[in-house]
Amino acid sequence: MTTLAETVQPADTSGDAGEEKTLAKNLKLFDVYAMSTGAMFSSGLFLLPGIAAAATGNSVFLAYFFAGFLIMPAMYCMAELSTAMPKAGGTYYFLDRAMGPLMGTIGGLGSWIAVVFKSAFALVGMGAYLGLYLDLPFSITAMVLAVAFGAVNIAGAKETTTLQRVLVTTLVAILVGFTLLGLKAALEKNGSLIVFDPNYGDFFRNGFVGFVSTIGLVFVSYAGLTKVASVAEEVQNPDRNIPLGMTLSLATATILYTLGTVVLIKILPGEALFGSLTPIADAGRVFMGDWPFDLGVILIVVAAIAAFASTGNAGIMSASRYPYAMAKDRLVPEKLAELGRFKTPTISILMTVAFMIAVIAIFDVASVAKLASAFQLLLFMLVCAAVMVMRESGISTYKPGFKVPLYPWMPIAGILIGFWLIIEMGTMAIAFTGMMVILCVVWYNFYASKRVDRRGAIFHVHERLGRNAYEGLEHELMTIINDRTQAQNLSYEAVIARSLVTDFRYGRYDFEQLSTLMATEGEARYDIDAETTRAVLASFEPHFRPISDGVRLTRYVDSRVKEPELFIFRFGPKARLEMALDDQDDVHTLMVLLSPDKPAGLDMRIAGHLAEIVQGEGFERRWLSAQSEAELNDVLVRDDHFLHVPVAQLPRLKAQLGKTVGELTGMGDVVVALIERGDKTMIATADNELMDGDVVALVGEPDDLMRLRRAPAHPSPEEE
Known part of the structure; x- marks a missing residue:
């Protein structure tokens, strides 16, 4: 019997020569939360509520509430893809690998343009608030801010998210205070929070159709939630931090949007709110106007500036990752994939900032940003479709650490919601979206198509297209699994070091006998609960796959398994296997791998390493001639x-x-x-x-x- 190690922590490879091509994994849960939250609060709360209230009256808070639920399908689809493929580029990368490089080009270039427009709009809004204290044109201030945030992004993702943490903490703290004080003032003024001002008209001011239309209007306030997917490659433990960070961010935004608009309709009369472009500040003046030095209104202005700043800062960070990821795949000039001294895509960031400055100088940013929202909805639809393609492709290396609940109904709902909202946005929005798609297709056909030879997982979906499947995708996903699991899990050597090797020289053996041996020996030697081992092994029929001519491997993935365990059985020439195996007479070794279900793909990583060793030159000769535990270990461990x-x-x-x-x-x-x-x-x-x-x-x-x-x-x- 052979037993080896406990835990091996991976060595620090920060000095490796190849690492300059890899983005640093610096982002933690709070960074994910700060980026998602900061990307949502800007015009959605500091500008839009007056327009939305004019459309639907007192029911405006419900419009924000339901919009928060409608974003959930897109959010959870993005979370699944981000944990399966945590790579820079987010939407681009997901669409490219699921549907091919043409759709990837549409997703990548389209996302970049849409995010740049919306981030430029946020910086113009920030310039407008700063204009209350600085005698500068809004556009000049916005351009200076773009350069400043670009410099912070070049300095590093950690520095960018440190600023984002400060901005979001300030923003959320002030908004929580505004909401609590506003609800208290509203209760004192009206005596109840469920009695609404008749001056707003009927509860649904323009009927149910007007209410539904308002949901579509405010839905884009939540669109920034998924921007964090574009920096998934830089997130530590993405299986946990991305879906949890997004969920916490959505909960924060939904609560503050809903209760914040309740404060507005309780504090401000209808005619004051309907025409207001600064509704939060106007409401603050009512119940905080008597604070010394006008401190209440100043805090709201600070919150607004923090909101616009966090949106602009997060926008530059996420937007710059699209051309970076596309350049690595040769869909845009490869120069954009180069990393600077701080391990950030410097050229991509500079190009993003330059384009943003041009947008601010040339366009009516507010109008174009609203049109770009329709394209964002199209991307949400495509992301939901991408989840279905990846699930139905049957690719064994597609191993998301988080899975969309209620599959396939939630992705289908996401597609239908996106289609409905685009229709609600009108002809101009549809035309703008169509124009952007055409521009992306033209770029792909004239520049990128001759530089790539890659197809998406969609070619794996239907059996008749199987011969056109792109096998490189499976290898790429296997590489991603290795990257995801390496930092926080056992290395291959550690699993082999703990493995239990049994050498059978004589006799007949079936899987039931091997199961009994695994349960008893595992409990006796390694304190693995025997009942748990039996239950896991009984959960499904073993399917031994060949990893070499004489070696077969089967894998069990189960939440009851706490850490990977490998059982190896070597059979001598006088030992016989009584199992249905291909080329059974040639089989001399069976391996059974028990693996936990978290992180997803760990079993694939260990199996891949085993296959690497077993298929190496001279393995069979060394393995069959090994006579002792030390020799067996020397053969299996590199x-x-x-x-x-x-x-x-x-x-x-x-x-x-x-x-x-x-x-x-x-x-x-x-x-x-x-x-x-x-x-x-x-x-x-x-x-x-x-x-x-x-x-x-x-x-x-x-x-x-x-x-x-x-x-x-x-x-x-x-x-x-």
């Missing part, structure tokens, strides 16, 4: 990641005899996996004491193992 050595030969370990494994210092990212003491072999735990004469099995990155070989007896202060 030589440069594994070290089997007496403690006496390593000065660093020899100097720490008598300490427990958990107390060892100066080990870097090397883990003590096994301890051999006399004729006894044990799994190393934190409580095992290192003794003279021990032989240890060490697992780690090659550089760390090499450093440990050469390390002096006592670690330096930096190593401590």
Whole structure:
């Protein structure tokens, strides 16, 4: 029997030569929340409520409330795709890999243009509020702000989101205060929050049709929620942080939008609200106007500035990732994929800022930004369709860490909602969307089509198109799985180091016997609950797939499994398998992998590494001739990641005899996996004491193992 290691933490590869081409993973849950939240609050609350109230009257707060629910299908579809494919470019990348590079071009260029227009509008709005205190034209102020936010984005995603955290924290704090004080003032003024001002007309001022139309009008207030998908590659633990961050952001926005508009219709008379372009400030003057130094109104102006600033800042960050991702795929000039000294797409950011400045100088930004909202709705529809394509493609490496609930009804609802809202936006919006699609198609046909040879997952959907399927997509998704799981999960070496290898020389064996052995030995040696092992193995029929001529592997993924466990059975020439296997007479090894369901794709990563080793040159000869546990481990674990050595030969370990494994210092990212003491072999735990004469099995990155070989007896202060 063979057993190896506990946990291996991946080595720090920040100095690797190839990393300058990879965006740094700096964004945490609060960064996701701040970016999503900041991208929503601008005109949606500080400008739009007056226009919306004029259209539907007292029911305006319900329009905002229902709009928050209508964004959920698009949000959850975006979350699923972001956890399956957390790559820069978001919508572009999802549409390209699902439907092919033509749709990717439409998604990428269209998203970039739409986000630039909306972000430019936010900066103009910020310039307007700053104009209350600065004697500068709105457009000049907006251009200066674009340059300033561009500089922050070039400095790094972490610096960008640090600013975003400050802006969003300020914004949400002030809006929460405004809402609570406003509800209190409204209750004192009206005696009730459920009695509405008759001056607003009927509850549905223009009937139910007017109410539905208003939902479409305010829906775009939530559109910024999904911008974070474009920076998914830079998010730590995307399986958790992206869907959770989006959900928390949507809850914040829906509550503040709904209760904030309740305050407006309770505090302001109808004629004052309907014509107001600064409704929050107007309401604040009513119940905070007597504060000293006009502090109440000043705080609202600060909140408005923070809202517009966070939208503009997040817009530049997300917009710049579209050309960056497209350049990596050669759909736009490859120069745009170059990273600067701060590991940010500097050229892409500069181009985005330059285009934004041109938009501010040339266009009526408010009008174009509203038209761009219709294109955003089209993208939402396509994202919902992309989820269905990826699910139905049957690609085994499509492993989202979060799945859309109520599939397929929620994606279908997202498509229908988007179609309905585009129709509601009118002829001009439809014409603008059509024009942008045509421009993207022209660019693809004249520039990109001759540079790419790639197809989307849609070619996997129907069996008759199977021969046209693009196999490169499956390999690419496997690479993404490796990237997603590497930082926070066991390495291949650690799983092999813990594996249980059984050598059968004689007898007949079926899967029931192997299951019993896995349950009993797993509990006895590794404290794996036997009943859990039996239940997992009984959950479905084993399907052993060949990973070489003589080796078969089956995988079980189950939430009851806490960490990956690998059971390996080697059969000698006089041992017989009584199982339905292809080329059964040639099979000499069965492997059973039990893996947790989180993070998604971990089982694929381990299986991929196993196949890599098993298919290597000379594996079968070395594997079948191995006679001991150490030899079996040497065959399965890559030589440069594994070290089997007496403690006496390593000065660093020899100097720490008598300490427990958990107390060892100066080990870097090397883990003590096994301890051999006399004729006894044990799994190393934190409580095992290192003794003279021990032989240890060490697992780690090659550089760390090499450093440990050469390390002096006592670690330096930096190593401590």
